[in-house]
């Protein structure tokens with residue numbers, strides 16, 4: 066058994082800067098826990114990732130020593146925390162290679178970022194009969210906001226198909242760009258199938274026809290290196306809690322010329338330039354889109370998470386996850402009774418599957434008894450489940466802190482499920 070801990074040791078300990086999974090695991094306090102008397106095997110990072118001590122400590126330090134509101138007081142605490150909070154905008158901008166931090170809007174999560182675009186750009190620039198093109202492997206967060214807009218102003222929702230491996234059909238996609246399509250909103254990486262979509266091609270094809278593109282980067286930001294300028298993407302959104310950061314913070318990146326002409330999202334404090342009862346004027350982006358007291362502590366936490374993954378190196382994280390994916394795929398196939406959904410050549414370490422003849426909930430319950438946390442069900446992607454022809458799947462989503470030894474624990478538990486339920 067080629068244990069990843071062992072191979073990391075062999076490859077790593079004497080080589081400066083190599084990826085050392087054992088050391089990384091020590092940064093995540095929860096990974097020391099036992100579940101049902103077994104060591105926790107956390108394979109549900111696609112739903113929400115665990116937090117390294119750097120994130121926990123950064124947030125605790127703010128609460129204990131630096132806490133106040135931002136953008137308001139002239140006092141010392143307010144000025145220093147405002148600087149730190151605004152500094153995170155710069156950290157996020159550098160992480161995405163955004164041209165400027167004014168193009169980084171802090172939201173509550175991906176869901177709010179997409180709703181923001183639908184409610185502002187969508188309401189202002191889309192008209193009855195205009196098409197919004199999504200794919201057949203979207204999270205509900207990139208379906209329902211467009212349906213709300215459809216119900217409100219009569220846009221048309223168009224669906225780009227995928228093949229049986231979970232690969233986007235680029236010819237069909239290109240054909241759907243013609244006619245009434247006025248916006249593409251697509252997942253950059255599927256949370257169910259792991260598929261990485263060829264974003265540069267998708268964006269290039271859309272731009273040839275003058276159509277802007279929003280990418281849902283909730284998963285891609287965790288499993289790949291993002292460069293919004295190289296992608297030339299118009300809107301890019303992600304959520305902090307899947308990137309080892311806290312909940313209740315997300316990001317919308319937008320091209321400056323688009324953000325400049327978008328109306329406000331919510332109204333309130335912080336987003337205004339001046340207010341009288343007769344007339345209120347609004348701040349420039351990003352503040353125009355950030356009404357009310359922002360997620361201050363969460364922003365500091367997200368900044369710490371980005372610093373953490375950056376210090377390790379996205380390339381090393383990607384290489385480690387790629388090795389885990391190859392190992393898990395091979396081991397699952399060797400079981401002989403696994404139907405794997407999502408076999409795109411370019412995919413992240415997300416494995417959705419069912420054991421033939423066993424209900425996914427029975428599989429997941431058996432895994433849980435072995436300490437293995439997976440997600441089971443529809444993964445907020447009901448239309449995709451319909452496309453795959455299943456009610457639900459088991460999903461093991463891997464992260465930088467996982468090991469091949471943990472995959473072996475899952476495989477053993479799957480063998481046990483076969484004897485229990487097969």
Ligand SMILES: *Cc1c(COP(=O)(O)O)cnc(C)c1O
Nearest residue numbers: 174175176204206256283284304
């Ligand atoms: C998790 C996820 C979302 C939603 O993220 P929230 O934090 O719940 O807003 C959207 N799209 C994809 C692809 C996801 O994985």
